[in-house]
Amino acid sequence: MSTQEPTRTIAYICPECRQSVIVERSLFSLAAAPAKIPCPCGKSALGVEFLADRVKLDVPCLFCGTAHKVTCSSTAFVREKTLAFSCAASGLDCCYVGEEGPVFAATARLEQTVDKLERDAGQDNVFLDEIVMHEVLSELKDIASRGGVSCACGSKQWSFQVNYSSVDLMCAECGAEMRLPAATADDIDDICCKNTILIRGKSKE
Ligand SMILES: [Zn+2]
Ligand SMILES: [Zn+2]
Ligand SMILES: [Zn+2]
Numbered sequence: 001m002s003t004q005e006p007t008r009t010i011a012y013i014c015p016e017c018r019q020s021v022i023v024e025r026s027l028f029s030l031a032a033a034p035a036k037i038p039c040p041c042g043k044s045a046l047g048v049e050f051l052a053d054r055v056k057l058d059v060p061c062l063f064c065g066t067a068h069k070v071t072c073s074s075t076a077f078v079r080e081k082t083l084a085f086s087c088a089a090s091g092l093d094c095c096y097v098g099e100e101g102p103v104f105a106a107t108a109r110l111e112q113t114v115d116k117l118e119r120d121a122g123q124d125n126v127f128l129d130e131i132v133m134h135e136v137l138s139e140l141k142d143i144a145s146r147g148g149v150s151c152a153c154g155s156k157q158w159s160f161q162v163n164y165s166s167v168d169l170m171c172a173e174c175g176a177e178m179r180l181p182a183a184t185a186d187d188i189d190d191i192c193c194k195n196t197i198l199i200r201g202k203s204k205e
Helices: 027-032 074-079 100-121 130-145 185-192
Strands: 007-013 020-026 035-038 045-050 054-060 067-073 082-086 093-098 149-151 158-162 166-171 177-181 197-199
Touching: 007 027, 007 045, 007 100, 020 027, 020 035, 020 100, 027 045, 054 074, 054 093, 067 074, 067 082, 067 093, 082 100, 093 100, 130 149, 130 158, 130 166, 130 185, 149 158, 166 197, 177 185, 177 197
Parallel strands: 149 197
Antiparallel strands: 007 020, 007 093, 035 045, 045 054, 054 067, 082 093, 158 166, 166 177
């Protein structure tokens, strides 16, 4: 990449593996077509799309486990030293766009905040909300004990993984995955009104 070519540095923290993803992309390539900026772990990606006079970002969020759709003016996206986008649920930053130096510095500060939040919680494997996670897991257990969890492929063999603010269900037959959010009281309501859970796979993302 030529040093003359205007670039933007874009950063987020991967909700899956918790590492910072910081990449430099030429403005030309970003403006040319919608881009996906994947984490090296392959489990999350940030979307960038230039619209008429705005830029739309789709940011996987470490703090609440959802993806935030945020926009800013194209002018700000192209010119600002650092643009910060924050998570509506936690108020913490979830994405930076700008010049390389300031974006690296902001991301390093955010990593420290994440470390501090985890230390404050006093344990390694911390959930965004202990009560919500507990409720979602116990509902899942109820549904599972009735044989209510199955996959669209027909399998009833599955496993699950507990994350910071969600639970992933994985079909043991076809590998399809489904995410149950476990971040807010609404997520408890959502799973409480389900009798069965059907793992449909990733295709609808
Ligand atoms: Zn990752
Ligand atoms: Zn968020
Ligand atoms: Zn399956």
